[in-house]
Each structure stands twice: as C-alpha cells, then as structure tokens.
Amino acid sequence: MESFIQLRKGNTPRQVHRDLDGLKEDEMGRSGFTGRTTFFYRRNDPSKYRVEGDLRPLDVLTGTLEPTDLHDPAGEPLPLLSNDDCRILLSRRGQAAPCYERNVDGDELYFVHKGTGHFETEFGRLAYRPGDYVYLPKATTYRQVPDGESHLLIVEAREEFRVPEAGAIGRYFPYDPALITVPEPEVFEEPRQDEYEIRLRHLGGRTSLFTPHHPLDAEGWRGDNVAFTFNIDDYDVITSESVHLPPTVHLFMQATGVYVMNFLPRPAEMVPGVERIPWYHRNVDYDEVAFYHGGNVFGVDMPEGLLSVVPQGIHHGIPERARERSRRRFDVDQRVEWKVIAIDTRRRLTPSPALLDAALGEGA
Known part of the structure; x- marks a missing residue:
C-alpha cells in the first residue's frame, strides 16, 4: 500500500541521495x-x-562469446538469459544468412553495439549503425545483411513492445516518436532462387517454410504495426x-x-x-x-x-x-x-x- 507518510528513524540525511556523511x-x-x-x-x-x-x-564480456552466426552464415544468435516473458540473445553475424527469418514467439528489439548493415524486411530496407535500436514486430519476415561483423544485443518479448505512456512532461520526451526511421516499400528480387526458405524462430522445435517466390515482394503497406529504427543520439x-x-x-x-x-x-x-x-x-x-x-x-x-x-x-x-x-x-x-x-x-x-x-x- 502506498502512502503519503514517509517514516524516518535514527541517523539519516535530511534528503535522500544527499549529504551522506560517510554512510x-x-x-x-x-x-x-x-x-x-x-x-x-x-x-x-x-x-x-x-x-x-x-x-x-x-559479469560477461560479450565480445568473447561466439554465437554460431559469427562464423556460419546459417548460424543463429546465442541465447544468454530467459524467462517466461522474454529472451535476451547475442548476435555477431558476419555474413548475410542464406535464408529468411520470422519470429513467431514474439517481438524483437535489436540494439546495435558495433557494425553497420541493413535488414531486408517485408516493410522495406532498414539500415542500421551503432547506437540504433531495430524493432521488428512479431512474425515479420526479414534477413539481416551486415557490411561486416555486427555486434547486436537482442531482446525478444513474448508480448508486444510498446511506448511508455506519456507522463507529466508530455508525449515527445524523453524521445520524439517522429524521429524513428520507417522503411519505404521495396520489392526484393535478389538472390534469385528456385525456392526460398523462411526459418521460423520459436522455442521447442525447428520449422521452415519454403516458397517458390521471393518472400519480400510487398509493393506497399499501410497500418501502424511496423518495423523501425531509432538511434540513442536522438x-x-x-x-x-x-x-x-x-x-x-x-x-x-x-x-x-x-x-x-x-x-x-x-x-x-x-x-x-x-x-x-x-x-x-x-x-x-x-x-x-x-x-x-x-x-x-x-x-x-x-x-x-x-x-x-x-x-x-x-x-x-x-x-x-x-x-x-x-x-x-x-x-x-x-x-x-x-x-x-x-x-x-x-x-x-x-x-x-x-x-x-x-x-x-x-x-x-
């Protein structure tokens, strides 16, 4: 139960976080x-x-960890921590994967620690650089194409990621949602293959879909359930x-x-x-x-x-x-x-x- 009454006993400073006098x-x-x-x-x-x-x-130096996607284009991120609400993973992908991915368990929020490149998605192309968050809604089909090795921390949430409710300082702080980067529609045609694999990321098994057409062939989209990037500099x-x-x-x-x-x-x-x-x-x-x-x-x-x-x-x-x-x-x-x-x-x-x-x- 919350209370307006704050008790104070013994030797304490007058205000919290100030004048501790050795305590x-x-x-x-x-x-x-x-x-x-x-x-x-x-x-x-x-x-x-x-x-x-x-x-x-x-305490772990993540630069010493080697997910399978570091050396193998078909490799995957390394799971680090998990509970019933989320998983935290590490990716150090150095090459584009030979297949496409779709997380059917939850939303994905990537944080770019090092590296540049882009994500090919059904919404279009999303370039990334250090300091970027890359948000991919649940069930988005995508492929990461790094320029070289990228060092990414991934937070996978079972329920939707959402923006915190606006507080007393208004909806444009601490960040302005208008500063996110939303991709422009793009029909991807490369690489040309007889069949394309979409690997479904989920717990408790392994599933792949195979299509005769490129999975990223959307000429347009409308709505508010979209992929985007946002950089911490903003x-x-x-x-x-x-x-x-x-x-x-x-x-x-x-x-x-x-x-x-x-x-x-x-x-x-x-x-x-x-x-x-x-x-x-x-x-x-x-x-x-x-x-x-x-x-x-x-x-x-x-x-x-x-x-x-x-x-x-x-x-x-x-x-x-x-x-x-x-x-x-x-x-x-x-x-x-x-x-x-x-x-x-x-x-x-x-x-x-x-x-x-x-x-x-x-x-x-």
Missing part, C-alpha cells in the same frame, strides 16, 4: 523504483559479500541538478514484464552534497541487466560490451572507490558520459550455460 545509502524498494521504498543508511558497503548458490551477479535525457534520478525516468520501450532503458551522456548533478552515482539497492521485484555500450564516468572508461546481470533481491551498486572519486572530483567533472542499455525483468531470468561458462568470476 552507505541502500534502497529496498518495490515495483522497480516506483513503489514503496525504504532507504537504509549503513556503515559498510552492502555489496561486499561472497556468494554460494544459484542467485549471484554475473534520445532526450531527463536531468536534475539537485538529485540523481531513478532509472525508470529513462524508459524507452516496454513489454509485459520487460522494460528497456537508456543511460546516456548528461550534465552531472551540481548542487553541493548531491550523490552523482546510483545508490546501492536490491531491486526487490526485478532482475537487472546492464549492457555497456561505451563512454566513461568521471574519466574512467566503461568496459565496452560488458553484460552485467543482478538477480532481484541481491545487493549491488557501483564500487565505493568510484563513489569516493565522484565526490573528490565534484568541482572538476561537469558531465557523466556513460552509454548503458538497461533491461529490467519482472520474472527471474535464467542464465544460459554459455553465459555461466563465460562469467568473470564471482560478481558482487
């Missing part, structure tokens, strides 16, 4: 960062622990000088049980005493996945291509040394230059064997 701020919140919340003010770093058992944070970051804002402010797309957010370059908080780095927390109702696209935080480079996974209920946060650096350099650093794609899921995610094998030791 460690630790949030235990419900419904992501939008429900009932308690902040504990601790003497010690709550993310310092040793893990035994299945629920543990994972995303408007919401900021505050006086408080570090919660991740949900930066929501981009959502499906049932799945939320995709952008943490992008922005001015740093400037009011003296304000914490500039996310507080420790144990997101009670959501697993958290972060994919590091690049950039830096107060002069420290982000580990590009790192995938970080934290199960719900497990303490985590940026290391204390980084917090101390942000305070020490308060009058030096004016901006936060990170580029991080975040995915929160309501149901607990199950790591694939490949992800577990590649984990960088014990996370915390």
